Amino acid sequence: MNLNQATDYAFRAVLYLAGKPKGEVVEAHEIARQQVIPTRFLLKIMPSLIKGGIVKSQRGIGGGYYLAKDPRDITLLDVVEAVEGPVTINRCLADDGYCSRQGIPNCQVHNALADIQEKLVEELKSHNFGDLIK
Amino acid sequence: MNLNQATDYAFRAVLYLAGKPKGEVVEAHEIARQQVIPTRFLLKIMPSLIKGGIVKSQRGIGGGYYLAKDPRDITLLDVVEAVEGPVTINRCLADDGYCSRQGIPNCQVHNALADIQEKLVEELKSHNFGDLIK
DNA sequence: CCTAATGTTTACTAAACTGGTGTACTTTTA
């Protein structure tokens, strides 16, 4: 029941970029140094945020990263999903429909978990980086 | 961001016991067979539920497990905590106070996560096995 | 009091995951 370290680092990388003037390009080394993240590891995490449409990158001299959109339009859920994929608190709630209780009808526990998961997702969605940098 | 398999099995073991008449002793093999759980693995999980005050056991011939209290007084949170320990969605929110951003003030993300975690715990607490067996 | 049926405890294990690091490569600017 834990977000992993990569997601935690991603939160802080996005938070750091959100604190910069819009469109300012910040190199990985600066983000890593300021947020106390191993640079190489951050460099491996960033492409996930790019694929998730959260940040954009610029290569070459003077390159780095910048937010792809307004901090207010980036939620905690966006970052979590970009790094870890869809939020599922139980395997049976994953996309592939895996259920260890397959064939057993009336899986009440899993119905309850689905309800809880939905609320968790809504909570993650309710926090955006525009509010967090205040 | 996942409950583990042991917790999932524990949910179903408790649910199965909750469906039995109060105080009826059910052996591990029956629970395992009915709920499609590897018997040996279930046998390893049950002591956690006992330590958590959720079930009680009786050894020897005719032995097995039975609920330690009314199903209405057992929540999903009780089972999760018995099997996995305290719920923490981020390492920095664990008891030991670990924070990868130690020394950095105003950790806004973690404040938001603490808020979300609290709501998740409340949700888990709001579902009890008395309701689930209906 | 002996035996078989039950749960308990501890140790072990293969596979996957976590949190990185290393190396080579591509892109871009000066």
Next chain:
DNA sequence: TAAAAGTACACCAGTTTAGTAAACATTAGG
């Protein structure tokens, strides 16, 4: 064209996960 950035892929040690195995402790019944 060289240096400074990000990208991609492979590798790795340690931990966790999901079990299994074996020896042990307790209890009911004969």
